[in-house]
Amino acid sequence: MERQPLVRHPSQSYGLANPGYVPAAMGAPAALNPSIHSSIHPSIHPSIHPSIHPSSSSFPATGILGAPRACPIGAQATVGGTPWRHRQFMAPAKFAPPVAAYAGPSTPPASMFDNMPGYEGTLAGEGGGFLLPPMPAAPPPPQPEPRPEQSNWNIPSITEDTARDAFALFASSKCCYSSAPAKEGIITGMEAFNTYRYRLETFTESRSTKWTLKPFSGQPVDAFAQPPPGPWDVPAKTPRFFHNDKEVIRVPYTSSVKPCHVCVGLGRKPCKQCAGAGNKVCWVCNGSGYTLTGSCCSPCMGRGRNNCSFCHGQGSSQCGTCRGKQQLLVYISLTVKRTNNIDNYVVEQSSGLQIDNLSKVSGKKLFRESQYLVFPLMGFPDQAVVQAAQRLVSEHQAKYSRISRILQQRQTIELIPVTKVTYTWKGKSHIYFVYGNEFNVSADNYPATCCCSIM
Numbered sequence: 001m002e003r004q005p006l007v008r009h010p011s012q013s014y015g016l017a018n019p020g021y022v023p024a025a026m027g028a029p030a031a032l033n034p035s036i037h038s039s040i041h042p043s044i045h046p047s048i049h050p051s052i053h054p055s056s057s058s059f060p061a062t063g064i065l066g067a068p069r070a071c072p073i074g075a076q077a078t079v080g081g082t083p084w085r086h087r088q089f090m091a092p093a094k095f096a097p098p099v100a101a102y103a104g105p106s107t108p109p110a111s112m113f114d115n116m117p118g119y120e121g122t123l124a125g126e127g128g129g130f131l132l133p134p135m136p137a138a139p140p141p142p143q144p145e146p147r148p149e150q151s152n153w154n155i156p157s158i159t160e161d162t163a164r165d166a167f168a169l170f171a172s173s174k175c176c177y178s179s180a181p182a183k184e185g186i187i188t189g190m191e192a193f194n195t196y197r198y199r200l201e202t203f204t205e206s207r208s209t210k211w212t213l214k215p216f217s218g219q220p221v222d223a224f225a226q227p228p229p230g231p232w233d234v235p236a237k238t239p240r241f242f243h244n245d246k247e248v249i250r251v252p253y254t255s256s257v258k259p260c261h262v263c264v265g266l267g268r269k270p271c272k273q274c275a276g277a278g279n280k281v282c283w284v285c286n287g288s289g290y291t292l293t294g295s296c297c298s299p300c301m302g303r304g305r306n307n308c309s310f311c312h313g314q315g316s317s318q319c320g321t322c323r324g325k326q327q328l329l330v331y332i333s334l335t336v337k338r339t340n341n342i343d344n345y346v347v348e349q350s351s352g353l354q355i356d357n358l359s360k361v362s363g364k365k366l367f368r369e370s371q372y373l374v375f376p377l378m379g380f381p382d383q384a385v386v387q388a389a390q391r392l393v394s395e396h397q398a399k400y401s402r403i404s405r406i407l408q409q410r411q412t413i414e415l416i417p418v419t420k421v422t423y424t425w426k427g428k429s430h431i432y433f434v435y436g437n438e439f440n441v442s443a444d445n446y447p448a449t450c451c452c453s454i455m
Helices: 033-040 160-172 180-184 355-360 383-403
Strands: 052-054 077-079 129-131 188-215 246-252 254-259 269-271 279-281 306-307 315-319 328-345 362-369 405-425 428-435 440-442
Touching: 033 355, 160 180, 160 428, 160 440, 188 383, 269 279, 306 315, 315 383, 328 383, 355 440, 362 383, 383 405
Parallel strands: none
Antiparallel strands: 052 077, 129 188, 188 328, 188 405, 246 328, 254 328, 269 315, 279 306, 362 405, 405 428, 428 440
16 A cells, blocks of 8 residues: 655655655656566566667666666657557556645644633634623713703704805716706705714623644743633723724733644645655656657656656645744634724604715714713703613613623714705706705706716
């Protein structure tokens, strides 16, 4: 049975100890094993058949130990004067044929991971263990902050000049819109709508752990020097509230050095392209050394096999896991993820403008409160906003406290200005909307459009 020995010295090649062949990884012809030379029938290989000889008298058929030499280009083999191409069999490859590609273990064995107190459920790779937050100490109940006076909850309507300028800018931004309605249209009416948007933000932190493996290049090793800190006790950088962030930390006192499980600590792996042989069957002669016309195969010089271009004939390549270092640094990495969870509620308004248009604009800030846990909104004149605030605050605190640690909450009320403008152009009445602090315009039925075609 063919075997594939592994060598420890990086400069040596991975060979195939096949009976009858001594492969040469660097491309030289493989020598026949003399111990079984006598058992091969002369008809099997032209190099040991007494009547087979090259047409060139200056080229010997065999070399040391009966190894076939590379034939000169253009030489033609004959059998008893009959061209070799008329024989009914094809000479086998003169190099060791590759076996199935070596595949080391893809998953690290459990013995690579030490038993760290507090991290018993930690896994390797992306399937790291998610850590539930510890039960927080009972925080002081949130205190309602003073609300602004109701007189501040109204904004003046925009002027006709502002509405006309916004409409003209909107028309000029559309390639198929004529500017005539915006310039010639006569405004006949303007109606303002107070549209409130309530926003609740809950800034949370979640933590997860996983075993990480990296090539060892002299990093500090501190496993079992003392017990590692708990997952929620590992210090992290001070967060920036209400901004998404991610931080990966190496847990102290969990680092150790282990032999690479993929290359078994050798630093190299058998080449997958040639399965460690260092050479591959010639694609021209299919390993025979001769073409169909009986002439010597020029790509392999009559050897029947070519050096593997992937490993350059070495039969092995650097291990991609340890990068040739032979050892891995194994430690627990802690991923700290901070997320700003946002929910919005926009009060329905009867202006006719789609609510989705309001998601990209800002409004006037009427109320803003930020603390560890906010108090449900009370005393606002619009009862729909009050009910939405109470529902969202209750949902956020119940949902995110179970799967993460709440760091801060913030609630905001904005008054988004929406103005419905009615105008006439060429004797017909039309409408458009101006909304947001940015004075965006929505005009679904613009009266002067043209069909554009792209050549």
